Amino acid sequence: MDSHNASSSGGNTSYPSVNCSYNMTAWNEGMYGLYTYFYLIIFIPGLLGNSVALWVLCRFIRKKTKAIIFMINLAVADLAHVLSLPLRIYYYSTHTWPFGKGLCLFCFYLKYLNMYASIAFLVCISLQRCIFLMHPFCAKSWKRRYDVRISVVVWIVVGLCCSPFILMRTNSDSAKTSGCFKDLPTRKLGLGTAITIMTFGELLGFVTPLTIIGFSSYFIIRSLQESVRAGHSVNDKKRALRMVLVCTGVFLFCFAPYHINFLLYMMVSQDLITQCTVKQVILQFHPISLCVASVNCCLNPLIYYFLTTEFQQQLSRQGSSVLRGRLMSLESTSSYKE
Template sequence: MTSVNTCEAVNGSSFTNNTVRKSSINQLYTYFYLFIFIPGLLCNTLALWVLCRFVSKKTKAIIFMINLTVADLAHVLSLSLRIHYYLKQDWPFGDVLCMLCFYLKYLNMYASIAFLVCISVQRCAFLLRPFQARHWKSRYDVCISGVVWLVVGLACSPFILMRSSSSSANRSCFKDLPMRKLGMISAVSMMVAAELSGFLGPLIIIGFCTYLITKSLRQRNQKQQSTSSTRKALRMVRVCTGVFLFCFVPYHINFLLYLMVTQNIIMNCAVKQAVQLFHPISLCIASLNCCLNPLIYYFLTTEFKLQLSQHSSSVLRGRLMSTESTSSCRE
C-alpha cells in the first residue's frame, strides 16, 4: 500500500476531507486578503508619497525604505486578483498574469527581508562609524537597491519554475497549480539555499546588528554619553527584528517541511496533514509585513513623522481658510 492510500485509510473519506479543507483554505485567503488589502494599499501609498516627495534627507536608510514600500505595494496590488480567484474559484486572466501574481508574493517576501537587513546594517554602521556616514552618498544606496532587486528577482524564479501551468479547461492558479516533481539533489539544494540565504543568514545579520547597537548603548550609558540617535537606531533595528521574526519565521520553519511533503520525503500522514494545514496560515502571516512595514517609517523615522504632520497641518489650514473665505463672502 502506498503512502497516499495509507493516508486515505487513516482519514476515512479522503475526497470529502480534501473538499472541506480546500474550501476552508479558500475562505482563509479571501477574508485575510480582504482584511489587509485596504490598510496595506492606503498605508504604503501614503508612505511612498511622503518618502519620495517630502523627505529630502536621503540618509538614514530612506532609499531602502522607498524600495521596501515599492515591494509591499506590488504585492498589495496583486491581492485584488487573488481575492477574485479565491471568491470565484476561476482564473480568467491567463497563465502569464497568474505566474506574475504568484511570483510577486515571494518577491515581496524576500525583497522585504533583504531591505530590512539593509536598513539594520546601515543604521548600525552609521552609528558605530559616524564619520563615514557623513561621506555616504545616496547613490550608493540606489546601487545597493538595484543589486538587491536583481539578486532577489533571480533567486525567486524557482518558485514559479516549480509550478506547472493549468489547462485551458481547468482555469486554476496559485495554490491549485500542480507542483513539479524534483529530484532529491534539486529539492535539497533548493531547501538549503532558501533557508540559509533567505532566512538564517538575514536573521543572524539583524541579530548581530542588534547586539552591536545594544553594546554601544550600554558603553555610552556607562560613560554618560548616550545620545538620542543611539536609542533611535536601537529602536529601528529592534522593530526590524520584530517584523522579521513575527512575519517570516513561521513560514520558513514550515517551508522546509512543506517542500519535503510535496516531494514525498516526509511520508508520515499526521505530519503531512499538520504541515499542509499550517502552510496557508504561515503565508498569511508573512503577508502581514506589507501592513507592518509602514509602522517603521512613521514611528521610527523623524523626517517622515515631521513632514507628514507638517503636510496635515497645511491641509487643515487650507481647509479652514477656504471655509472662512466662503463664510465672509456669504456675509
Template sequence: MTFVNTSCLVVNCSCPNHTTVWETNKLYTYVYLIIFIPGLLCNTLALWVLCRFISKKTKAIIFMINLTIADLVHVLSLPLRIHYYIQQDWPFGNMLCMLCFYLKYLNMYASIAFLVCISIQRCAFLLRPFCARNWKSRYDVCISAAVWVVVGLGCSPFILMRSKSNSGSNSTTCFKDLPMRKLDVRSAISMMVAAELLGFLGPLIIISFCTYLIVNSFRQRNQNQQSTGNTKKALRMVRVCTGVFLFCFVPYHINFLLYLMVTQSIITNCAASQAIRQFHPISLCIASLNCCLNPLIYYFLTTEFKQQLSQHGSVLRGRLMSMESTSSYRE
C-alpha cells in the first residue's frame, strides 16, 4: 500500500494554495479552546447527575449516559490537539497520536448512533406504551455495548488510512499532517459508500422517520384531544436530536465524500479541490460542537435531570447561605 503526501493530494500541486497551514491550525486551536471548557463542565455534570441521581433508568437514560461518555472521551483529548496546533510539535509518541486521531471519529459516530437509539426508543415507547412497561434497563445496556463494538470497529479504517510508517517513529507530526495512504478505486469507493450509508444516510433516514411518526401521532391525538405531556416531550426530544444531527454532522458528511474523492485524485479540478479542502477543517470543527450541544438534550428534555439539578442547587445555596451567616455571626 502506497503512502502519499496529502498536501499534493488534497489539491493538485500545480494549483495555487490560498489557505496556509498557520490559518488552519489557528482555526482548530480557537474552536477547540472554545469547546473544551464548556464541553468538560457540561458533560461532567451531566454524567454525574445521570449516573448518581437518576434511579429510573428508562426514557433513554442509558443511551444518554453513553452519549455523555463519548463526548467526554473526545473533550479530554482536546488539550493534546490544542498543544499540537499551537506548537506544531507532537512529543507524545505515535500510539497516543493515533489514539487521539481515532477518538475524534469514535466520538462522532458513537454520538450519531446514540442519537439514533434515543430517537427510536422515544418513538417506540410513545407509540407502544405497553412495550415501555416491560422494557428492562439491561436491554439498553446490551444495545449500548453492541453500539460501542460496531462503531469501534467501523472507525478503524480512519486510522488505517493514516500512518507514520514512512516518517519514522520519532516523527513530530500528527492529525491532519499524517500521510494518507493511496487506495485502489474499489477500496476507496467501498469506504465512501460504507461511511455515507451506514454513518450518515441510514441514521438520517431513521431519525427523520421517527420524527415523522411522532409528529403524526401528535397531530392525531390533538384532533382527538388526547395529547399528553409525554407526547410533547417525546416530540421535543426527537426534534432536538434531529437538529443536533443536522447541524453537526450533515456538513461534514457532505464534504467527506468529496474530500475523499480529492485525496484519491478522483476530483482533480483546482477550483473544486481548493473549495473542498478549505471547507474540510470547518466541517470537522462544526462536528466537534456536538460535545457542547448534546447536554441540551439532557437538561431541556429530561424532567428528572432538571429536578435533580434544581434540588441539589437549592441544597448548595442553602449551605453557602449557612456558611455566610455563621461567618457574619463570628465577626
C-alpha cells in the first residue's frame, strides 16, 4: 500500500500510529522526491521496452507457443502500469491532483494489478516451460487457445483479488482530500481483517508463486542432470532452465522486498510492533520496496529478448529491414540531388 494507516497531523498523508519523535514532514517530502525521480528513470525504458516487445510478440511471432501468449499478457500488464507513470510523476512533483478521484483510484489500482499480474504470468511461464520439458507429448498436443483461456482466468482472478486495494482507500474522507496515491486516506482495519488480508496476500501473492517457481527450477535441473549422464542433447533443457532461473531472479529481486516489508508494515499498522527504531525502518523502507517492485516493467522485456530465440530473430530481422529501408532512402535522395 502506498500510504499508512492513521492520519498524521498537518496534512492529508496518513501513517500507522507512531509515537516516535522523528521528523515525519521531512520524511514525507523525501518520499515525494523518491517517487518522482524513480518513476522518471523507469518511464522511458519501460515504455520503449514493452512497446517494442508487444509489437514483436504480437505481429511477428506467428507460432505462439513456448509461453509467448503469457509473455504478451505480461507485456500488456507492464505497459498499462508504465502509461500511468506520467500522472504519478505529475502528482509527486506538483503535489496536486486535478484529474478526479476516479482516475486516481484507477491508477492506484493499476500498480497492484501490474504487480500481481506480473507475478502470475511469471509463474505461468516457468510452470509451462517445466511441464513441456518434462512431458514433450503434452507440448505437441497443447493448443494456443488453452493459453488464452488461462490468461483470461488470470486477469479475472488477479483483478478481483486486487480490488481490496481500492476498497480500503474509498472511505468517507476520500471525497474531502485533494491528495492521491500515497496520500489517500485508508480505512481502519480490525485485527482479524488485517490478519486475513496479510495472510491471503502473502500466501497467494508471494509464498505460493515462489514455491511453484522453485519446484519448476528443481525439476528442470534434475532433468538436465539426468540427460547429461545419459549423453542426451540438453540444449532445450538449458534454455528452459535459463528461462525459469531468470523468472525466479526477477521475481525475487522485484517482489520479495515488498512482500517481506508488507508483512512487517501491517504489523506496525496494528501496533503489533511497538519499538520506535524498528517502526521507523519499516515505514521508511516501504516506499523503497514499492519502487523496486516497479522495476519489473523494465526487466521483463529482457526475458523476451535474451531467452526467446524467435524474439531475437524477429527483432534483428525487422531492425535490418528498417536499416536497409533507411539506407535506400538516403541513396535515392543522393542520386536525385546529383
